[in-house]
Amino acid sequence: MSDLALRLDGVNKRYRFFELHDIHLELPLGRIMGFIGPNGAGKSTTIRILMGLVHQEGGEVFVLGHRMPDQQAAAKWDVGFASEDMRLYDSATLDWHMRFIRSIFSTWDHAYAQVLLKRFDLKPEQRIKGLSHGQRVKAALLLVLARRPRLLVLDEPTTGLDPVARHEVLRELTDVMGDERRSVLFSSHNTQDVEQISDQITFIDRGHIIDSRDKETFMDRWRRIRVELPSGVQLPALSGVIDIKQTGRLAVATTNTYDGVLPRAYEAAGVRVQAVEHMTLEEIFVQNVQCSREAGQA
Amino acid sequence: MNRALLSRLILKDWYLARATLALVAAAGCASIGVLYLRSEATGFIGLTAAFIVTILLGVSLPMLTIVNERKRQNLAFVMSLPISPMEYTTAKILSNVLAFFPIWLAITAGVLWTIATAGSYGGIIPVTLVLALTPFVAFCVLVAVAIVLESELVAIITMGAFNVSYSFYWFFLVRIPGLQQEMKSPVAIWSRPILSIIAAEIAIIVVAVGLTFFFQSRKRDFV
Numbered sequence: 223m224s225d226l227a228l229r230l231d232g233v234n235k236r237y238r239f240f241e242l243h244d245i246h247l248e249l250p251l252g253r254i255m256g257f258i259g260p261n262g263a264g265k266s267t268t269i270r271i272l273m274g275l276v277h278q279e280g281g282e283v284f285v286l287g288h289r290m291p292d293q294q295a296a297a298k299w300d301v302g303f304a305s306e307d308m309r310l311y312d313s314a315t316l317d318w319h320m321r322f323i324r325s326i327f328s329t330w331d332h333a334y335a336q337v338l339l340k341r342f343d344l345k346p347e348q349r350i351k352g353l354s355h356g357q358r359v360k361a362a363l364l365l366v367l368a369r370r371p372r373l374l375v376l377d378e379p380t381t382g383l384d385p386v387a388r389h390e391v392l393r394e395l396t397d398v399m400g401d402e403r404r405s406v407l408f409s410s411h412n413t414q415d416v417e418q419i420s421d422q423i424t425f426i427d428r429g430h431i432i433d434s435r436d437k438e439t440f441m442d443r444w445r446r447i448r449v450e451l452p453s454g455v456q457l458p459a460l461s462g463v464i465d466i467k468q469t470g471r472l473a474v475a476t477t478n479t480y481d482g483v484l485p486r487a488y489e490a491a492g493v494r495v496q497a498v499e500h501m502t503l504e505e506i507f508v509q510n511v512q513c514s515r516e517a518g519q520a
Numbered sequence: 521m522n523r524a525l526l527s528r529l530i531l532k533d534w535y536l537a538r539a540t541l542a543l544v545a546a547a548g549c550a551s552i553g554v555l556y557l558r559s560e561a562t563g564f565i566g567l568t569a570a571f572i573v574t575i576l577l578g579v580s581l582p583m584l585t586i587v588n589e590r591k592r593q594n595l596a597f598v599m600s601l602p603i604s605p606m607e608y609t610t611a612k613i614l615s616n617v618l619a620f621f622p623i624w625l626a627i628t629a630g631v632l633w634t635i636a637t638a639g640s641y642g643g644i645i646p647v648t649l650v651l652a653l654t655p656f657v658a659f660c661v662l663v664a665v666a667i668v669l670e671s672e673l674v675a676i677i678t679m680g681a682f683n684v685s686y687s688f689y690w691f692f693l694v695r696i697p698g699l700q701q702e703m704k705s706p707v708a709i710w711s712r713p714i715l716s717i718i719a720a721e722i723a724i725i726v727v728a729v730g731l732t733f734f735f736q737s738r739k740r741d742f743v
Contacts, residue, residue, distance in 0.1 A: 326602075
């Protein structure tokens with residue numbers, strides 16, 4: 223049995239105004255991957271391909287060992303999927319939806335569903351059309367989580383939520399992280415949410431995967447080095463520096479391969495190092511996208 | 521194909537369309553009741569009402585269970601369940617046909633039985649069956665269009681086109697040589713043109729269902 227929750231290998235999909243290029247992506251079992259990209263980057267298309275809702279034109283897709291889209295019915299027994307544009311039936315109550323899902327999935331955990339109802343402050347007898355956006359998102363997540371699927375695929379689940387609802391959803395997903403048998407693919411353009419719960423990060427932009435690695439590596443290797451240039455000293459071009467912004471005698475160098483050598487190299491060249499700063503995931507993401515786009519234009 | 525899951529999906533559609541189904545079934549019973557009063561006026565009103573009821577059922581079911589499901593973004597929820605697109609197609613066709621057919625059959629049988637037991641009106645039975653089949657044909661084509669083309673606009677145009685075509689259809693029927701005479705007969709006359717039209721209507725139903733599966737099997741994007 224594969225030790226991967228999902229694998230995309232050389233996946234392509236072409237639309238009239240958008241193309242997904244040669245997507246390679248792997249999520250080991252028990253890991254949580256944050257899938258970050260700007261709007262229109264290809265996150266939802268990738269996720270729809272994973273769920274068998276959209277068929278790739280090239281490449282291979284495996285979800286929990288099942289080849290997609292051919293074996294999607296078998297795969298989806300163990301996959302919980304919720305997306306921002308997924309709606310429950312307006313005219314039915316949450317209780318009806320819970321009974322409907324329970325009638326299909328023998329893995330439905332009734333006690334956990336009751337806990338989630340309380341945590342999410344949802345009333346089962348309420349019709350979906352009477353729920354706010356946040357309550358609808360939480361209702362959809364309840365239906366997914368109470369099935370206890372082995373793989374959770376969440377497409378922008380926190381988009382449009384107020385801070386309290388976002389916190390409740392993220393807290394629940396954090397609890398899921400405690401279960402090492404469960405894997406999560408979590409797409410968002412909100413890097414704060416992803417940083418909070420993910421242990422692997424993948425950036426996608428304009429239909430290309432531009433970087434994918436574990437979160438600690440991202441946070442450790444991306445640094446901003448603030449330097450001051452004494453008069454007559456030029457900032458040397460050092461390998462590993464991917465961006466330099468200079469204003470007069472002050473400069474900021476960004477690296478994605480930080481290992482402690484760069485500050486010493488600058489000092490050796492007569493440059494005064496003022497600070498070596500960690501970057502937030504959002505800063506890393508923006509820098510990554512900019513570098514990728516500049517490389518694409520070059 | 522997972523039969524248990526398929527039946528859950530069918531029951532789900534019936535539950536969500538239960539108010540319409542109950543209303544149409546009640547209206548169908550009422551129209552048969554009016555027809556059973558057996559005067560010329562009630563006969564006309566009952567027949568027209570029964571015809572309208574089956575048209576309404578044939579339109580509202582696909583709109584409720586297929587078009588609205590896509591329009592209201594419920595499709596991703598359904599497709600997140602452990603089903604393939606072909607199972608989804610099967611469930612949609614079965615839920616629609618199994619909801620439509622018994623009500624259509626009950627209304628049609630009620631109308632035909634009332635006519636057959638009314639005395640000397642047997643001659644209008646064949647043409648009544650031809651007319652009764654037209655909403656069934658329209659319903660099957662609308663189901664196919666709604667599933668395959670996934671467009672509310674196209675579904676509405678299809679629906680409108682069928683509604684307009686009913687009067688043209690009647691215009692065409694009464695011009696079939698000899699039919700008006702046959703309708704005045706006290707017993708049903710199953711002439712070759714009538715049987716050909718019935719066969720064509722059944723063929724359209726079969727082709728509509730077959731083409732739905734064919735086009736769905738070639739489709740690459742479902743949401």
